[in-house]
Amino acid sequence: MHRYDRSDMHDVPAAWYDDPEDPSQYRYWDGSQWTDHRAPKYAGTESKVRNGVVQATWRLGAQAIGPLIGIGALYILALLPALIVVTVGTVQSLEPGLSEIIDELTSDTWNPGSDPGDEAFLDSIRWSPTTFFWVTAAAALLYAFPVSILAHSTAIILMANRHRGGSMQFAEAWSIGLNRFARHAAISMLWVVCSLAVVGVLAGLWILAIFATPFVFVVAVPLTVAVVVYLYPFVWLALISLYTGPTDRPPWRSITALVKPRWATVARPVLVINVVIVGIGLASSLLSLVPILGLVASLASGVAQWIAQHGSGIVIWDQIGGEFDPEISDPK
Numbered sequence: 001m002h003r004y005d006r007s008d009m010h011d012v013p014a015a016w017y018d019d020p021e022d023p024s025q026y027r028y029w030d031g032s033q034w035t036d037h038r039a040p041k042y043a044g045t046e047s048k049v050r051n052g053v054v055q056a057t058w059r060l061g062a063q064a065i066g067p068l069i070g071i072g073a074l075y076i077l078a079l080l081p082a083l084i085v086v087t088v089g090t091v092q093s094l095e096p097g098l099s100e101i102i103d104e105l106t107s108d109t110w111n112p113g114s115d116p117g118d119e120a121f122l123d124s125i126r127w128s129p130t131t132f133f134w135v136t137a138a139a140a141l142l143y144a145f146p147v148s149i150l151a152h153s154t155a156i157i158l159m160a161n162r163h164r165g166g167s168m169q170f171a172e173a174w175s176i177g178l179n180r181f182a183r184h185a186a187i188s189m190l191w192v193v194c195s196l197a198v199v200g201v202l203a204g205l206w207i208l209a210i211f212a213t214p215f216v217f218v219v220a221v222p223l224t225v226a227v228v229v230y231l232y233p234f235v236w237l238a239l240i241s242l243y244t245g246p247t248d249r250p251p252w253r254s255i256t257a258l259v260k261p262r263w264a265t266v267a268r269p270v271l272v273i274n275v276v277i278v279g280i281g282l283a284s285s286l287l288s289l290v291p292i293l294g295l296v297a298s299l300a301s302g303v304a305q306w307i308a309q310h311g312s313g314i315v316i317w318d319q320i321g322g323e324f325d326p327e328i329s330d331p332k
Contacts, residue, residue: 016257026257026321030248037246037323053269054276056315061307064162067170068155072303075151082140082147089136095126149184153177153243156310157328160244163314164329176327180247187242195235198227233267234259237322240313244324258320266316273312280304 012029019027020034028037061068091098104110104121112118154170154177161168177184202224209216234255241255259266284301318324 015253028254035248037248053312053315053319054272057273057308057311060159060163060311060315061304064159064307065303067158067173068303068306069299070170071151071155071158072299072306075147075302076299078147078151079144082144085136085143086140089130089133090127093127093130093133095128096124101125146181146185149188150174150177150181152239152306152310153180153184155306156240156243156314159307159311160240160314160324160328163311163318164324166330177243180243183247184243191235191238202227229267230263233263233270236270236309237266237313237317240310240317241322244314244317244328246323246325254322258317258322262320266320269312269316273308277305277308280308 012031014029014031016026017029021027028035094101104118109115110118112122154173157176158168158170158173161173202220205216205220205223209220237255237259238252241252245254280301284297287297290297
């Protein structure tokens with residue numbers, strides 16, 4: 001946390017500082033005055049974050065599993081129109097057309113192994129993205145973005161309430177997420193743009209290093225390590241602060257103030273949770289090979305990954321003293 005000269009608070013930037021009324025906690029200075037937002041100086045926070053995050057995450061998941069399954073199922077159903085639109089655009093880009101391909105493949109005389117004409121027909125099949133495909137893909141993306149924000153915000157808000165001892169149900173979590181949609185969408189879009197910019201720079205450096213001059217590795221390797229290893233814990237908790245924190249200040253300042261001095265201890269459980277998420281994804285991929293289990297595996301994997309990612313973020317954010325908006329955190 002920041003130190004300051006109590007005799008002169010002019011030109012002091014907005015951030016968390018030692019509370020002048022209670023040295024045992026922090027208080028938020030908004031750039032012109034003290035706010036009512038306070039956070040305790042957790043004694044032993046490092047050991048609390050190191051221990052029990054995985055266990056607390058799965059306990060939280062067990063408490064919210066019913067509503068989370070419902071949210072996941074609705075999320076998949078809501079994405080079906082986007083999937084249908086993209087499928088139509090993809091099929092329309094096939095040359096020759098889908099009906100002609102099906103007719104050929106299902107004909108009684110189809111035998112590409114011995115018929116050169118059938119083999120030539122297979123070789124003639126092309127997929128050439130048309131303007132219609134790009135329009136449908138863009139429409140699907142524009143539709144899926146707000147749906148994804150609402151689904152994730154509803155799940156995070158509900159889990160945050162359950163973690164704080166509440167019993168919030170889907171309808172109330174959905175209502176809060178809907179009311180905050182504009183804020184969530186605007187900041188999420190900003191972070192997406194920034195993330196794409198960072199990934200673009202890193203990708204450009206690696207391409208340059210591999211195909212042009214190896215000397216660029218001197219820059220690409222340490223920069224990649226810095227982004228992936230150092231910044232990732234901040235990004236991991238950013239979504240939690242955005243969706244559950246107070247709305248009267250930018251969330252990134254709270255994240256930086258709380259995570260920066262405890263980066264090493266926050267990074268450890270984040271790494272462990274990521275290993276768990278990778279395992280869930282691999283298991284889901286294997287189960288998806290069985291047609292009957294594919295949809296069930298996809299839903300179960302999605303809910304499990306939500307619990308692992310968002311649940312762990314909620315637990316860690318709470319343990320390091322992160323604030324929750326009273327509308328979300330107060331047990332109901």
